[in-house]
Amino acid sequence: MSQQQEYLVLARRYRPQRFQEVVGQEAVITTLQNALSLQRTAHAYLFAGCRGVGKTTLARLFAKALNCSSRGEGVEPCNECPSCQEIQRGQSLDVIEIDGASHRGIDDIRLISETALYAPMAGCYKIYIIDEVHMLTKEAFNALLKTLEEPPERAKFLLATTEPHKVPATILSRCHRFELKRISSADLVQKLDAICRDLSRSVDTQALHLIASFAEGSLRDAESLLDQLLAFAEGPLTAEIARSALGLVSQELFFSLDQAFSKADCTFAFRLVETLFVAGKDPIHFFTQLIEHVRLLCIARISGTEALPLPSEEAQLFADSARLYLPAQCLYLLDYLLRTEMQLSKSASPRTALEGALLHYIQSKHRIPPEVLIRRLSELEASWKAGEEKPPAPSASKQEVQGPVGKTDVDKVKSQVPTSVDSSFTEKKRCETIMRFAAVELEGNLIQ
Numbered sequence: 436m437s438q439q440q441e442y443l444v445l446a447r448r449y450r451p452q453r454f455q456e457v458v459g460q461e462a463v464i465t466t467l468q469n470a471l472s473l474q475r476t477a478h479a480y481l482f483a484g485c486r487g488v489g490k491t492t493l494a495r496l497f498a499k500a501l502n503c504s505s506r507g508e509g510v511e512p513c514n515e516c517p518s519c520q521e522i523q524r525g526q527s528l529d530v531i532e533i534d535g536a537s538h539r540g541i542d543d544i545r546l547i548s549e550t551a552l553y554a555p556m557a558g559c560y561k562i563y564i565i566d567e568v569h570m571l572t573k574e575a576f577n578a579l580l581k582t583l584e585e586p587p588e589r590a591k592f593l594l595a596t597t598e599p600h601k602v603p604a605t606i607l608s609r610c611h612r613f614e615l616k617r618i619s620s621a622d623l624v625q626k627l628d629a630i631c632r633d634l635s636r637s638v639d640t641q642a643l644h645l646i647a648s649f650a651e652g653s654l655r656d657a658e659s660l661l662d663q664l665l666a667f668a669e670g671p672l673t674a675e676i677a678r679s680a681l682g683l684v685s686q687e688l689f690f691s692l693d694q695a696f697s698k699a700d701c702t703f704a705f706r707l708v709e710t711l712f713v714a715g716k717d718p719i720h721f722f723t724q725l726i727e728h729v730r731l732l733c734i735a736r737i738s739g740t741e742a743l744p745l746p747s748e749e750a751q752l753f754a755d756s757a758r759l760y761l762p763a764q765c766l767y768l769l770d771y772l773l774r775t776e777m778q779l780s781k782s783a784s785p786r787t788a789l790e791g792a793l794l795h796y797i798q799s800k801h802r803i804p805p806e807v808l809i810r811r812l813s814e815l816e817a818s819w820k821a822g823e824e825k826p827p828a829p830s831a832s833k834q835e836v837q838g839p840v841g842k843t844d845v846d847k848v849k850s851q852v853p854t855s856v857d858s859s860f861t862e863k864k865r866c867e868t869i870m871r872f873a874a875v876e877l878e879g880n881l882i883q
């Protein structure tokens with residue numbers, strides 16, 4: 436591409452021109468190619484999936500292959516014949532693209548029904564690609580249904596939607612339906628890496644992983660982000676540059692939080708929030724990143740380092756940090772953060788809310804996991820039953836109580852227990868009260 440030429444965004448410049456260039460939709464491609472090679476194509480297809488996973492790209496490729504004059508027995512469009520070239524430039528008279536969001540009325544669809552009756556100009560088929568088809572009005576859907584019920588012989592309808600549940604069942608039942616999946620991080624990284632190599636730009640793998648995690652399975656989002664970051668970084672694109680351009684907090688801060696958790700150092704909560712505010716970081720954005728951090732810790736702790744969607748060096752850092760937590764603690768924190776996220780976004784003073792949440796995060800180091808509580812309770816119960824036959828040894832059971840339940844709960848228990856009664860009665864009351872506290876703490880998870 437010469438410097439004078441208009442700049443093409445990466446998503447358009449690297450749009451697949453052949454089925455084999457499409458990332459991550461193997462099952463759909465195999466089915467489409469089989470239909471092409473067996474010459475058994477349906478009249479209508481529906482491509483459903485999230486944004487940026489390749490719905491319209493696949494529809495265009497399929498249209499190109501259907502009308503390609505030099506495809507022969509093959510399954511790929513030639514990209515050289517007049518029909519392929521015209522479709523590529525968006526100038527084909529036989530392939531008509533309609534944006535369902537802006538052409539949603541009955542007149543727009545009627546026009547399709549009428550023109551579909553005419554024979555194609557040059558290609559084999561008259562092909563209508565209707566994007567965001569779920570946006571059509573009820574009347575427009577009815578008109579489309581009529582056409583689909585008795586489709587003109589040489590017309591094909593390729594519908595694309597992000598919300599298939601909004602498409603009437605009568606339309607769905609007349610379409611061959613494809614569910615496009617989100618593109619995996621590994622596939623996204625591979626594609627971005629190929630683009631960077633083609634552009635002769637030096638980019639850290641870690642930065643590509645960062646972009647992939649941000650894009651949430653959408654190739655178009657990933658390519659747009661890469662576009663922005665390449666424009667932002669003059670030299671090589673490092674993970675640090677990517678973080679700062681994306682407004683992300685440095686990874687170091689999260690690893691320091693893991694250390695603070697392991698030492699139960701509550702003062703770190705205030706220091707961390709101060710650092711964030713001085714740097715002008717958004718607390719909600721930080722919290723989202725924290726959730727992702729804990730999610731990765733959970734994966735490392737439960738499924739192992741190899742399950743982390745990260746380059747090996749970074750995965751090792753997570754594995755080291757994850758060892759500071761028990762699996763139950765990771766799960767509890769993830770659950771807590773997800774529950775707190777909504778409250779934080781609604782809070783009138785996000786700084787204080789964030790400090791409170793981080794204090795709770797660090798303090799939960801001392802939280803007793805339910806399974807330990809249940810075990811200790813069973814032991815207490817057993818000792819209580821044994822005490823009905825003979826009074827339990829007071830010193831041993833006292834230790835039993837103080838060990839699992841923690842200082843605060845023991846204090847509460849003590850305040851409820853009369854001091855001037857015999858030791859067996861005291862022990863019974865103590866057990867009952869602890870059981871009640873535990874039941875509250877376990878939120879009804881206690882079976883007996």
Ligand SMILES: [Zn+2]
Pocket residue numbers: 502503504505506512513514515516517518519520
């Ligand atoms: Zn061709």
